Amino acid sequence: MKRFSICILACALTLPLITAFSPALDESETKKSQFIEELLSKMTLEEKIGQLNLISSPGDVVTGPKKGEDLTNDIRSGRLGNVLNAIGIDYIRSLQRIAVEESRLGIPLTFAFDEIHGYRTTFPIPLAESCTWDPELISRCAQAGAQEAAADGLTLTYNPMVDIALDPRWGRISEGAGEDPYLGSLIAAARVRGVQGEDLSDPLTIAACLKHYAAYGGAEGGRDYAAVEMGERRLREHYLPPYKAAVEAGVASVMTSFNLYDGIPATMNKFLVDQVLRTEWGFKGVVMTDYGSIGEILEHGCAETIAEASRLSLEAGTDMDMCSGAYIQELKGLVESGAVDVKLIDDACRRVLQLKYDLGLFEDPYRYLNHKRAEKIIYSKENIALSKLEAVKSMVLLKNDSEVLPLKKSEKIALIGPRCEDTRSYCGAWAGKCEPNRIQSIADRFAKANIVSPEEADKIVCVLGETHRMSGEAACLTDIRIPADQRELLEKMCALGKPVVLVVMAGRPLDLTRESEIASSILMAWQPGFKTADALYDILYGAENPSGRLTTSFPRNVGQIPVYHYMLNTGRPATDGKNERYTSRYLDCWNAPLYPFGYGLSYTQFEYSDVTLSGTEMDANGSITATVTVRNTGKVAGDEVVQLYLRDMVGSVSRPVKQLKGFEKISLKPGESQTVDFEINEEMLRFWRADMTYGSEKGEFVVMVGPNASITKGVNFWLK
Ligand code: GLC
Numbered sequence: 001m002k003r004f005s006i007c008i009l010a011c012a013l014t015l016p017l018i019t020a021f022s023p024a025l026d027e028s029e030t031k032k033s034q035f036i037e038e039l040l041s042k043m044t045l046e047e048k049i050g051q052l053n054l055i056s057s058p059g060d061v062v063t064g065p066k067k068g069e070d071l072t073n074d075i076r077s078g079r080l081g082n083v084l085n086a087i088g089i090d091y092i093r094s095l096q097r098i099a100v101e102e103s104r105l106g107i108p109l110t111f112a113f114d115e116i117h118g119y120r121t122t123f124p125i126p127l128a129e130s131c132t133w134d135p136e137l138i139s140r141c142a143q144a145g146a147q148e149a150a151a152d153g154l155t156l157t158y159n160p161m162v163d164i165a166l167d168p169r170w171g172r173i174s175e176g177a178g179e180d181p182y183l184g185s186l187i188a189a190a191r192v193r194g195v196q197g198e199d200l201s202d203p204l205t206i207a208a209c210l211k212h213y214a215a216y217g218g219a220e221g222g223r224d225y226a227a228v229e230m231g232e233r234r235l236r237e238h239y240l241p242p243y244k245a246a247v248e249a250g251v252a253s254v255m256t257s258f259n260l261y262d263g264i265p266a267t268m269n270k271f272l273v274d275q276v277l278r279t280e281w282g283f284k285g286v287v288m289t290d291y292g293s294i295g296e297i298l299e300h301g302c303a304e305t306i307a308e309a310s311r312l313s314l315e316a317g318t319d320m321d322m323c324s325g326a327y328i329q330e331l332k333g334l335v336e337s338g339a340v341d342v343k344l345i346d347d348a349c350r351r352v353l354q355l356k357y358d359l360g361l362f363e364d365p366y367r368y369l370n371h372k373r374a375e376k377i378i379y380s381k382e383n384i385a386l387s388k389l390e391a392v393k394s395m396v397l398l399k400n401d402s403e404v405l406p407l408k409k410s411e412k413i414a415l416i417g418p419r420c421e422d423t424r425s426y427c428g429a430w431a432g433k434c435e436p437n438r439i440q441s442i443a444d445r446f447a448k449a450n451i452v453s454p455e456e457a458d459k460i461v462c463v464l465g466e467t468h469r470m471s472g473e474a475a476c477l478t479d480i481r482i483p484a485d486q487r488e489l490l491e492k493m494c495a496l497g498k499p500v501v502l503v504v505m506a507g508r509p510l511d512l513t514r515e516s517e518i519a520s521s522i523l524m525a526w527q528p529g530f531k532t533a534d535a536l537y538d539i540l541y542g543a544e545n546p547s548g549r550l551t552t553s554f555p556r557n558v559g560q561i562p563v564y565h566y567m568l569n570t571g572r573p574a575t576d577g578k579n580e581r582y583t584s585r586y587l588d589c590w591n592a593p594l595y596p597f598g599y600g601l602s603y604t605q606f607e608y609s610d611v612t613l614s615g616t617e618m619d620a621n622g623s624i625t626a627t628v629t630v631r632n633t634g635k636v637a638g639d640e641v642v643q644l645y646l647r648d649m650v651g652s653v654s655r656p657v658k659q660l661k662g663f664e665k666i667s668l669k670p671g672e673s674q675t676v677d678f679e680i681n682e683e684m685l686r687f688w689r690a691d692m693t694y695g696s697e698k699g700e701f702v703v704m705v706g707p708n709a710s711i712t713k714g715v716n717f718w719l720k
Pocket residue numbers: 061063064084114158211290291473
């Protein structure tokens with residue numbers, strides 16, 4: 001520690017001079033810059049490269065070749081500056097102590113982990129969270145998860161994952177916010193705010209890491225790690241906005257994705273990392289690879305040697321090497337041979353030191369290591385209550401014939417299905433350090449209800465769906481139906497001729513076509529986390545009214561993929577229901593999804609007035625207000641997500657049949673109405689035009705407002 005007191009003293013003495021000559025730079029920034037340049041000037045080339053090295057502590061969350069059996073020697077020699085998957089205050093303290101007290105310059109380590117939707121207190125999977133359509137709630141939950149991780153000594157989380165995904169075959173659709181760029185952007189920024197708070201040095205905030213940059217969700221065939229082939233326009237229009245929103249929200253770091261974009265691995269893709277991220281968006285933070293990505297460049301066939309892969313990655317702007325060991329092995333030789341400019345290493349190392357400075361690690365490397373704080377924060381009753389609230393708000397009621405739901409306490413209920421006891425699967429993929437043995441099962445929660453056999457029951461509740469291993473990384477499927485044995489069980493139950501409530505737990509949209517024909521009610525519960533049982537009980541018995549709305553379209557079958565709400569019209573649009581030959585349709589399936597984006601039912605009903613506009617023309621400086629009145633025509637209070645879609649009828653490129661441009665979540669008592677206004681301005685009409693400039697074009701637009709993306713009726717206005 002004595003080393004830094006000299007550095008800090010040196011800053012204090014020179015500070016007045018610097019500020020005197022650079023008033024523009026605020027004092028703290030000057031002090032930070034002075035400290036980092038001072039430290040950088042003392043570092044050897046190998047120590048600088050050590051700061052670009054990130055290795056996994058041996059442990060259970062390893063998603064590639066196991067690295068770093070013994071970290072201590074590399075930490076002590078300054079060859080390792082960052083660790084992931086180190087768990088527990090005492091273990092982290094032991095590693096940090098070696099870095100700070102036994103290495104030559106005592107530079108503290110960062111400690112990273114995948115706290116994605118909760119650390120110990122598990123929240124619903126991110127795809128479920130997105131169905132709350134409540135960025136503020138999502139931000140609070142992200143904050144709670146990050147606080148628990150910080151309380152356990154971690155300083156960086158690989159969260160938010162913001163990859164737009166249109167393909168339910170892709171297992172990682174569970175980790176994102178669904179198909180929509182607008183909603184996905186709001187959620188991305190909300191997560192960054194939740195994780196990082198206002199001050200990264202606050203021991204209850206940690207650095208967020210935006211992933212997976214970029215367009216990982218576009219993997220062809222819905223197969224993980226597969227190539228992403230799409231034009232720049234589609235990339236910029238539909239896939240990049242959530243990443244950009246996270247950068248604008250101040251995300252501290254970015255993780256490059258495993259996939260190719262336009263034939264070049266993201267990790268060495270100068271267009272993505274250097275041109276878009278750093279130059280166009282002005283991102284100044286740390287860019288790190290995903291697990292072993294530099295090594296995988298050889299498998300992609302984009303470099304002959306690991307040295308070449310290292311050079312190409314560093315030159316693209318990728319600072320830190322996660323778990324391939326390439327940088328620490330190759331960069332020194334590349335600099336000494338003149339193949340790599342040492343300035344690139346200085347720049348990368350500077351960004352890593354800046355991150356550590358912002359985290360407050362130089363001031364106090366042990367600031368995140370406090371058992372008392374951990375006891376208070378982890379599993380706090382506030383976090384558990386928040387987890388339940390979000391679980392309730394994330395569930396989506398897809399069907400409810402003759403109001404079979406909510407159940408009545410007097411009814412005799414049969415409760416069956418493999419997910420009733422399977423508490424680990426309640427937490428889905430990337431469930432942090434969840435402890436299934438501390439989670440109440442559905443069977444246990446319902447034990448006090450009027451539970452009987454299916455034969456004696458008035459109603460049957462089947463809790464079916466995926467285990468936690470059936471979605472997430474490297475968990476892609478060509479068959480997205482509920483597993484066959486469970487489908488059989490459901491058929492049997494429905495053959496008993498009494499109302500069957502199907503509760504679906506999964507990490508992806510499923511093909512529920514058959515289920516929609518035979519079950520009376522269907523509740524998409526996703527994987528709701530720590531308070532699954534309580535949340536489900538309250539929803540099924542009506543203590544809570546379901547209010548979730550889908551953020552991915554549910555296809556009728558896997559053959560229909562991709563189906564999403566902002567598709568293009570084609571030159572031969574088909575209209576479901578009319579068998580027009582020679583139109584863009586299938587012979588064996590409607591075009592419309594089984595359940596559209598934005599869809600969800602309630603225990604009450606909502607009625608929409610026609611939309612009215614404050615005018616039918618606007619210019620680039622003007623705006624138009626779209627107004628709709630929504631009324632609760634049912635018997636119970638409920639929440640409704642009023643959605644605004646726009647269609648640009650003519651453009652220099654073909655424009656989607658609709659795009660989500662706004663929404664408002666409202667709560668209405670029975671009989672109550674609320675008028676909702678949406679202001680439409682020119683910025684909302686911009687797109688990547690034929691000449692690849694971003695802007696609006698004059699012409700006709702259609703405004704649609706309603707409960708989900710199946711609406712087509714709208715009112716028109718013109719941009720003059
Ligand atoms: C994994 C995932 C990434 C995760 C990282 C560290 O392979 O792709 O999402 O953050 O490795 O665990």
